[in-house]
């Protein structure tokens with residue numbers, strides 16, 4: 560099936576009391592494994608690419624691989640560009656058929672972030688593409704984008720005013736999480752998530768999913784977040800399985816690339832399946848609007 564709308568998947572998840580896993584894939588193997596896990600669990604899924612992945616693998620190649628994978632299954636699959644401050648890359652992703660983009664304007668001051676988000680929404684909507692917006696920064700560096708310092712922070716009122724004015728489809732506010740592995744216990748802002756959800760129908764996105772507990776996820780979902788981003792956990796599963804394979808290959812003297820790929824697919828599939836179950840999206844494919 561053709562790509563689903565990220566906004567509609569997240570809106571259906573909010574209504575249904577679950578969240579859609581938004582998984583950062585890094586290549587064709589992790590992409591296929593993620594879609595296979597979604598199909599096996601009858602779950603909607605959002606494939607995300609960082610700007611770095613888009614540049615290294617190639618936008619056309621990624622979009623084609625995602626389309627082939629999505630066409631082969633009957634669960635809804637969206638293709639989303641993660642944190643992108645670069646307007647030229649947004650334009651490229653829209654041209655290549657991404658179904659949604661995260662315009663990350665958190666490195667700009669409020670007035671500029673507001674004006675540019677409005678322009679990006681107009682450009683994307685003209686092509687039928689949804690826009691997630693981030694104007695206050697979620698701490699942590701994700702594939703070279705972002706900052707470890709909180710550089711811009713706004714009130715809920717301001718974030719909602721900008722989101723409503725610009726026509727934002729999904730909103731990524733600071734909820735106390737951070738990208739990457741936690742070095743200290745985060746202060747999670749469940750009440751802030753609830754306040755957004757009680758004041759707007761715009762789906763709320765939770766970044767920095769790796770390292771949160773099952774209880775944290777359940778509380779964020781109960782608070783109304785319905786797209787949850789997972790990147791580092793996938794990278795670790797992918798590379799640790801490769802490492803284990805290569806150590807064993809060295810010991811046995813048997814070097815079989817295709818067996819390495821199979822191990823990586825198995826590890827990514829298991830990690831995505833685990834998050835589908837944590838987020839409650841198993842067997843929700845039919846209720847999710849495509």
Ligand code: 13P
Pocket residue numbers: 583641642701737738739740765766767768769788789790791792
């Ligand atoms: P983690 O790397 O902490 O899972 O965060 C993923 C993310 O929020 C991608 O935007």
